[in-house]
Amino acid sequence: MIEIGSIGEGNKALRAIQRNWAHYPVAAHGRARLLEEKLPRVSTSKLWEFPLELPSSPMGSWCLIDKQHILASPHGSRPFPHGEVHFIEDHMSPPNRAYLKLWEALTLLGHWPGPGDVCLDLGASPGGWTWVLHQLGARVISVDKAPLHERIAQLDRVEFRQESAFAIEPDLLEPVDWVFCDVACYPERLFKLLRRWLDSGLCTQFVFTLKFQGQPDYAIVDEFAAIPGARLLHLHHNKHELTLLLTPRTLLAPFFLPK
Template identity: 35%
Template sequence: MDYYSQLKKLQPNFKVIIPFKDYVAELVRELGLHSIEIIIKTDSIILVNGMDQFTPIWAQDVWSDCIGTEINSINQGIEILKKYKNIGSYYPLVKNNFGELISQKVKNIPLKRIKFQPNHPFDFKFTAWTILDSFLITSEKTLKRFPFGWHEFEEDKNSPPSRAYLKLWETFTIYGVNIEKSDTVIEVGSSPGGWTWVLSGLANKVYSIDRAPLSDKIGKIENIYHQDGDAFKLNPKNYPDVTWFFSDIICTPEKIYETIQFWLNNSPVRKFVCTIKFKGDCNFDILKQFLAIENSTIIHLYHNKNEVTWIKYA
């Protein structure tokens, strides 16, 4: 498709949004709810004007203060990129030989899997760039610290009983959630123990609540205290030492919201990490209620599916 005419409509310092592969429709809905003008939309990139005071939840990455330059040759593209002092990060679009040829002539950060290192500051500067038709698009201001929000980890394929642990690895490594060794955490809906396994390696004590058992390997970890119980009928007074509340339980957004409010009103716990799961489309109205809770945010993790993660830092 020829995007030339649409590219001409872009305002100075436009934004590039990289969507999650399976959730382009949710991102478009979210942009529409905030009256964001979409200039170009493909399955791998969305270009918008405006959006100064808003960061979409369903964006894998956002490039700000973008510059679009029409180029007539590979050498021209190379010359422009070499003027940037930071190393490049090339985001390839489908069937763009122009971009591939340029990328072979300039230094780019290779995509590498991330090592799980909680509370480990990681920051480097790079220039994100791509080619759309004959336009070179560049940005030195990206939302995510890792190129394109590509949060693939060096996985542990032996210890955890499920891949759900990757959500917490991402939360702790990327989004500034900090558990101290002195913390006591409670996790509801914990079976088979993917999150429980991660938490046991960071906190002093983990209360694991589920009617189903943990996997045998996880259940033997010394600082995990598993209890057979209903996650929605707990008495917070029975857990006076808890400092963090975690949930990846399968339930409606309304139910987990109700549970969070109960704990906020009946316990001293003020730090939460909870998955909000959807059947069908994202319920943006309920998300507004979550975001109204003080010191909280909502993120669609790279490892989330049809769900988002609500974090309350304090």
């Protein structure tokens, strides 16, 4: 909390901490706009093209809570204005908008599959994530009880298995480099699925969505979070769900993502 007597004082105080500040409008709007104009320009509506390198400079957020007080946070958990990354969307190729949360997850991870990688995509239909992984050049084994969108099923390097994700035995499958899972199921069931893969030791890179109905059960969230290296995030593109990232990169300490 910074007490200010004038806009000039506010400008000086924020610049003394760091350069990039995104304004979150809350109160004293006219005065806040004047202060915003004095600070280096930060676009909160910038659209990013995936894939992208994570910006390296910290991004702070600030607001005026009244004419005399700035509430400011110099480091968000993500280096985007208010932690929100907005992408240039593709309205034609993917079958739904689920690709956006995978784009965001991979951007934060700073690492993604590429040519030569084999990805298992559990709960793949209609195929937004499969489309992302295919676009990146990977080969994809897509698993779902429901069919893939026709356009996605026809892609080269995409193999579809119409069965339950829970029926897949890691050691009966060909070696995979990544396991992605967006299956609609209870987190308890998802935890057992992840444990099975971890215990098999056959894959080290995981991106999973934990989906909640009503009030989340924090005990199971804690169980996921207790897995060494697991990072649980609420992404800008997540709804009533969390995204788990677990790869050798997330095991590194310090890793920029918060626990």
